């Protein structure tokens with residue numbers, strides 16, 4: 001029986017463990033995002049994994065993420081708390097609480113929790129990389145935020161991620177449009193079932209991003225929000241598109257792109273990949289939320305940001321054949337210890353301090369077992385430190401995942417091993 005079948009304990013449904021070596025890819029994705037965010041002048045924000053439930057209830061009662069999917073709990077002092085379902089509300093809450101000087105440019109990496117029906121690319125715990133900028137309503141910031149995300153996908157080497165943009169207008173623009181849309185939907189509701197009618201009555205915008213096949217005809221012919229924008233909203237959206245064009249960032253207008261949170265105003269966008277199932281093809285998305293800080297009791301402060309699911313980014317990398325993580329051997333050296341005092345301990349310590357990736361076996365295993373471990377650890381070299389080597393103050397270096405030409409093994413003076421390995425690594429990198 002496989003070890004995994006022996007225990008009744010498993011990660012909860014819709015969650016997953018990330019283990020080595022796959023976790024190498026996670027480090028790489030986060031590192032590249034952090035690097036890009038730093039280049040754009042964004043600072044890391046870390047907020048708690050749970051907040052008062054009201055923080056999220058602010059972001060919308062027409063939002064499934066809040067209405068149906070939130071993990072809520074009551075703590076021992078009867079406080080209503082919720083595990084973070086998304087990253088924007090906590091950042092805005094932190095802004096309102098701490099009042100940093102705007103513009104406040106931030107990024108984050110954090111787990112999010114949604115009680116969704118799990119399937120590939122949709123989990124009950126997923127991780128997001130994201131960025132939020134508070135305090136600037138200039139459309140150039142919309143362009144900067146989109147460029148940050150867009151460049152990240154390009155950094156990874158992804159070629160098939162499409163950028164969709166839309167404007168949801170100011171809430172005033174939207175109110176007029178919702179009336180028009182609702183009338184249209186109810187006029188065309190015959191034969192489309194009770195759910196269609198109910199959604200059209202309660203949340204007409206939510207009909208626009210529905211996936212039901214038989215609704216699509218009516219959805220496609222529906223009046224569009226962009227036709228109902230105020231002059232100011234229209235001008236803002238045009239400036240965003242011009243900015244994207246100036247930077248050479250290809251984008252498609254998506255007038256039916258209605259993102260799932262009530263807080264959005266004006267610019268909204270999504271990055272879609274055809275490598276994902278159509279039902280959840282978003283690798284990232286975001287938009288403006290110019291009223292949210294005020295709704296949370298803070299000063300009127302415009303904001304814009306995006307979030308992207310790390311798991312989905314990795315699925316898309318797989319589909320596009322993008323390999324992340326370290327190429328080549330995982331270790332520079334594996335020290336084989338035939339049990340001669342502390343020699344191996346000292347050697348591994350010295351190599352690690354010199355900046356090399358080194359490991360060893362423990363527990364007095366046979367030479368053969370240790371060689372096997374060195375192989376499994378994918379080390380460039382095995383270093384043998386037996387009594388003979390110790391007596392002559394040398395190390396026998398065996399090539400494992402490295403090329404030493406015709407030499408299968410060489411002897412290197414003990415004091416020079418670190419320098420020798422560093423030089424080999426440098427040569428390999430060239």
Ligand code: HAM
Nearest residue numbers: 086088122123126282283284285286287305306307309
């Ligand atoms: P969202 O569209 O709900 O937006 O999520 C952002 C991204 O997280 C999605 O595009 C997707 O890649 C990933 N994602 C969402 N749900 C799941 C899930 N159940 N499993 C796996 N991945 C998932 C937000 O959360 C907003 N806070 C984005 C934002 C930031 N808007 C403004 N600022």
